[in-house]
Amino acid sequence: MKHILIVDGGPRRNMNTAALCDAFAEGARAASPEIEVERVRLYDLPPYKGCVSCLACKLKGRENGLCAIRDGLTDALRAANDADGLAIASPIYFSEWTAMTRAFLERLVFPWLRYTDFSCAAPKKKPLAWIYSMNAPESMMPDIRQHLAILEGAVARGVGDPAPAFVEAHSTVQVKDYSRYAMDGLQPDAHLAWRDAHWESDLAAARAAGQAMAQKV
Numbered sequence: 001m002k003h004i005l006i007v008d009g010g011p012r013r014n015m016n017t018a019a020l021c022d023a024f025a026e027g028a029r030a031a032s033p034e035i036e037v038e039r040v041r042l043y044d045l046p047p048y049k050g051c052v053s054c055l056a057c058k059l060k061g062r063e064n065g066l067c068a069i070r071d072g073l074t075d076a077l078r079a080a081n082d083a084d085g086l087a088i089a090s091p092i093y094f095s096e097w098t099a100m101t102r103a104f105l106e107r108l109v110f111p112w113l114r115y116t117d118f119s120c121a122a123p124k125k126k127p128l129a130w131i132y133s134m135n136a137p138e139s140m141m142p143d144i145r146q147h148l149a150i151l152e153g154a155v156a157r158g159v160g161d162p163a164p165a166f167v168e169a170h171s172t173v174q175v176k177d178y179s180r181y182a183m184d185g186l187q188p189d190a191h192l193a194w195r196d197a198h199w200e201s202d203l204a205a206a207r208a209a210g211q212a213m214a215q216k217v
């Protein structure tokens with residue numbers, strides 16, 4: 001069996017990011033009965049923090065690629081290191097990941113980074129996928145990517161995937177009933193029309209990315 005881990009960094013269980021994760025998982029499972037897909041919801045984990053700069057992962061002889069802090073995130077970090085394929089999903093908040101995703105990424109990647117030669121190596125090589133949902137239209141992606149690029153690049157280097165998959169859902173519908181919210185500035189009609197025209201293809205892209213990862217692992 002090959003094991004794909006989806007790290008779902010969205011707080012909402014039934015909205016855009018969660019649906020993209022579902023579709024990714026569906027695509028991966030459909031590709032082969034030999035694929036096991038696990039989903040970790042970061043917002044469901046026991047309490048955890050971002051990197052606390054203890055530097056224990058840099059102690060000589062202790063560089064094992066796993067954050068030394070033991071808390072609610074430890075099992076997820078171990079699972080991400082052990083997985084044969086890794087998908088990381090997050091809504092975009094202030095042009096970056098959610099806080100829980102950011103904390104996960106700090107603690108995943110910093111132990112991979114060596115301060116001797118500045119190489120970055122996860123304990124196991126694997127294909128990587130990023131799954132994002134956001135209010136912003138596709139045209140704003142170059143700006144947003146500037147905020148994501150450094151950590152995205154470090155994760156890709158760490159897992160040894162020079163061409164990670166990207167699933168991006170833009171102009172998402174943020175609430176089920178816009179009439180209840182003071183959100184006119186977002187032009188809800190435009191989001192609803194975009195959803196009607198693009199959401200199915202966003203889900204199809206997520207399924208295809210899951211399938212592609214299943215074929216690579």
Ligand SMILES: Cc1cc2nc3c(=O)[nH]c(=O)nc-3n(C[C@H](O)[C@H](O)[C@H](O)COP(=O)(O)O)c2cc1C
Pocket residue numbers: 010011012015016017018091092093094095096133134135136137172173174
């Ligand atoms: C605190 C907060 C900050 C946000 N910041 C951004 C942003 O900077 N850019 C953007 O495109 N969307 C932003 N959004 C919108 C979400 O990314 C978007 O609605 C996303 O699809 C939500 O995912 P979900 O439905 O899985 O919760 C923000 C939403 C929240 C709650």
